[in-house]
Each structure stands twice: as structure tokens, then as C-alpha cells.
Amino acid sequence: MPRRLSQHGGPGAPARPAAAPPAGPASPDAAVQDLVAAEGAGISTGALARRLGVSPTTIRSWERRYGIGPERHSPGHHRRYLPPDVERLELMCHLTAQGLPPAEAARVCRRPPGAAPAAGAPAAVDAAPAEDRPAPRSGGGHTLPVGPAGALCRGLARAAVRLDDPAMHELLATGLATHGVVATWEELAAPVLRAVGAKWAVSGGRYVEVEHLLSCAIGRALQRVGPDTPPEPPGRRTVLLAAAPEEMHVLPLQALAAALTERGIPVRLFGAGVPTVGLTAAVVRTGPAAVVLWSQSRTSADPRGLAALSTAEWGQPGARQRAALYAAGPGWSGRDLPPGVARLYSLSQAVGELEQPGPAR
Template sequence: MTYTPRAVAGMLGVAPTTLRTWDQRYGLGPSIRTDGGHRRYEDADVEVLRRMVVLTAQGVAAAAAAVLARQKPVAAPTGPRTPIGSAEALVAQHSFLTAAKRLDEPAMSGLASGLLSDHGVVSAWEAVFVPALVELGDLVVTSGQGVEIEHLASGSVLHALRGIPRAGGTGALSALLSCAPDEQHWLPLEALGAALSEEGCTWGNLGARVPAEALCDAVERLRPTVVLVWAHSTDLALRVPLEVLGTRSGALIAVAGAGWEGVPLPPSVRRPKSLTEAIAIVLNRVR
């Protein structure tokens, strides 16, 4: 199948002039040109443009988005993948941090996607992404500079995590993930979701700053098997209505993040200390 520029523009919800601009500036053009000079897009061209639309909608600069759009999504695992060794992890961290300090988003996304494809979410997250992001966060705290570096690095990891193919299926979600009210650090939830996709589990993520009542309503409507709430500080954790969540849905309630340290929890609430433990809680409940 081939498509005219007008047909592709209609499929993607963009103006034909936008397609022409992306072709002229970034080389995201059609693979086929007829003898009469007419442009015709193939399915592969449309998929690249579809990723371009998503990336620019997320706020990625068009030039960087064009580079990322050409990259193929992370391949689904075809066999066991080896954990990242300590020496390899240090090299990967150094490469990622070097690219981050250059504000080289395509390089960071490429490195992140490669690590996920070769080693899986858990190993890449724990051995490379977390140490690198912590170092960048410490840089911001100590120097008051580098916020843009930290944001681009987090965005690159997010883009790679979202490249993990989502598990299909109908029925109740295996897990519903959410931040506590006013909690803005939601990247760990994306890592958990991507890891659950690798295990074939369905999941949803309500994202950052979810009001308590909105969380309760979503749990009651979706009735997931497991609900996990993230909080990085105690004051935010204390605003989560744990008792109400459990009674409204019958789901297993779990909490994660440093904010739950020292917070009294109902006996039925689980608190995983690592990504691996969180995955195990969902798998054990589902299977």
C-alpha cells in the first residue's frame, strides 16, 4: 500500500504543509516518488511519521524528534537476556552521563533503548538508569545548575521505556500504578510498567499528582488486581487513603518509594523495596 501526502496527513491529524516541512528539513519524506514527481508514502514511512507526531506532542524539539522517530522501538525479547555486569554498567553510566551533559537526547535514547533490548528493564534500570539519574539530581542540588540536563535525561529514559511493547488482553488490569497526591516523580512507575509488559502483564499508569479521590474513583472503576502508589516524601505518602483503596476494589494494595519509610501501614498493604520485588508482587497475585 502507498498513500498520498493528503491521505497521510489525514491519518496523522497534521497539515500537509507539516509533512512537507518534515521532508525538507529532516528527511522524513516518502520512499516513493512517481515518474511525475508525486510523493507516495509506504507503511514504514507512516510509522516513522507517527512516532514523530507523538514525540513532538510530548515537547521534544523537532530536530531531535526526527532522529528518535527513525529509531525502531525496542524489540520484544526473544530469549533470556543477561544482567549488566559491574564493569559494563560503569561504562554505560559514563556514556549516558556524557551524552546528557552534551544535551544529546538522541544519543541518550539510543543508549537507553540498546540497554533495554540487550539486558531487560530491571537490569538496565537498576544498574545504569538509577545511578546516572541520581548523579544528575545531586548535581542540581549541589550546584543549582543542570536542571535541563536532568530533564532531558529523564525524558530519554522515558522514551526508551515506552518503546517496550505493551501486553494485550482484555479484562481487569494486572496493575494500576499511581503517584500520591502532588507527587511529581513518576518515572519509577514507568519502569515498573515496562517491566510488567516484559512479563506479559497489562497495566495502567495514572501518572503524577493524582488527587486522593480521583485515585479512589479510578480504582473502583477499573478494579485492577494490584494497585501500587509511589511517594518519595512522607508528607505525600500520608495523603494516600490506603484503607479506602482496599475496601473500594478488593485489589491488593502496595506502596513504594522513600516516602513510605516509617509510615505505619495496614497489615494487608505490601511495600516492595525494589523493582524486582514489585514485579513479584504483581506476578504472584495474577498467577
């Protein structure tokens, strides 16, 4: 069973990462204090990066270019960040996410608490100390509405808004390495994708660039799971994955391919907009154990394609078989499917079904 991206204990749950704030602090400042206490004398650059949703490279770059680093650092020793350092870098992230240039944001962050803004400073910048600033909102302003998500999910959402591709890569890689494909997709990638879509829907078309970069980052991370061409175990037939002829959205299909590859199940991923005649020919030529046809939207969910696939047979004359056939994706909702076609509703369900292929239908 894949481990869950949960912040709480329980059977199968991983230990809470040191970078995740403990549950139930009295205030954001208390969360920082608890985090620093858990790490000893300050927190490391890596732990701080995970908390902020940026890459360690970004934090080091801010220190090198703008002097935004730990107040106390002994040469030759690893950097350790104390609560004032963490609060200053949180403000840096907040300001850059609002579109303020990093150099100007750094000037605001270096200003002593209560100091008057410099001449010409943007009036919209909130330079108040952290304890005087309002608590972060769930989905308001320039944040994404991910709700009560874990630290990795919040970090990915913040990195996506900033278009911080290295940070997104690092957070996704951490999720995949620690929790596996299913938990990373269902509890990290998919919630942030939904949050971007919700933000886009209420912001007059903004954030489309966030959605595109995030989708590409997730796709690249999924492609790195397993070898480029995983071997096919003797006696184990492949699973064919394809999108309906008019369907161009295939990121969930990539997640399924990665999850099956992670489990040693051979996969052939045909991608977007596969003509029925081509996919049928592939079934006849390769003799798969199962075929999954993905449809994201109702306009691409044509049951006639499934009907054609349901009649495809492979093997020697007299001993021909059919592949198990599955319809996946929200596009098939409410559609009448041909006999013998099963629905897949989630990644975890799909993996469970395809790990133990049923008899030919």
C-alpha cells in the same frame, strides 16, 4: 530473570560488549590498545560511539564538518578507528563537555602534539597529548560521579552532561533491547539520575537542565517498551499504577509499567497526582489484581489515601473482592501503613511481587 548490565562473567551475565574496555588495563592508553586489538584492525564507528557516549551520527558529523575522523580510510570501506583516532575523539568529547564550541575543539584536536596553541585560543584548554593529560576523575569537573560503572552507564553519563539527546536515546535503547527494563533501570538509568542529583546538590543549582533532559529521555525510552495498548490475557486482571495525590515525580512508576508490560502483565498507568476518590473509583470499575501507590517524598505520602483504597471492593454483590495494595517509593519510609498494605522497595522486588499476584487482601 533479566540479564544484568555487568562487565564481569558469571551465571546469567551477558558477554562483555566489544566496546567495553577489558578489566584491569595499566592505563587509559592500554585500554584503547586492548579495545582496538579486540576489534581487529581498528574499531567501528558504532563501537567508538558506545565508548564515548555519543551517537554515531555525532561522530560522522564531526568528521564531515571539522575533519575529525580516522586518519586512514579507504573509500568504499567501513571506517575503522585506530588508537590515535580514538584519543583524538576522546579529547573532542572532553572539550565540548567543558563548553568549548565544536569548531574550536576540533582545531585543538587537529593540532600536532606539542604544538603551541593558536593565538586567541582559550587558556583553559588542555591541548597536551593524551598520555600527558591527567586520568579522568570520577565525578570531578564536568563529569558525573557514577563510580565503577559499566560502559553503557559511563556513556550515558557523558551524553547527559553534553545534552546529547540522540546519544542518550541510542544508549538507553541498547540497554533495553539487550538487558531488559529491570537491569536497564537499576544499573543504567537510576545510577546516572542519582549522579545528576548529587552533582546538582554541590554545584549551586547547576545541572538542572541535564536532569530534565535525561529524565525525558528515559521516559521516552520506557514508553517504547511493548505495544501502545497491550492486550489483556483472558483471566489476567490488570495492575493499577498511580502516584499519590500530591506527587508529581513518576519516572520510577513508568519503569514499573514498562517492566510489567515487558512480561505481558496488563497495566493501567494513571500518572502523577491522582486524587484518591478517582483512583478508588477506578478500582471499583476495573477490578484490578493489585494497586501500587507511589510516593517520592514524605510530604506526599499520606496513609489516609491508602486506607481509603484498602476498603474499595469490586465485583458482583455477594462475591466482591479487594485488590492487593502496595506502597512504593521512599516517601513511605517511616510511615505507619494501614493493615494489609505491603511495601515495595525496588523495581526488581516489585516485578517479582506483581508477576504472581497474591490473594486479595
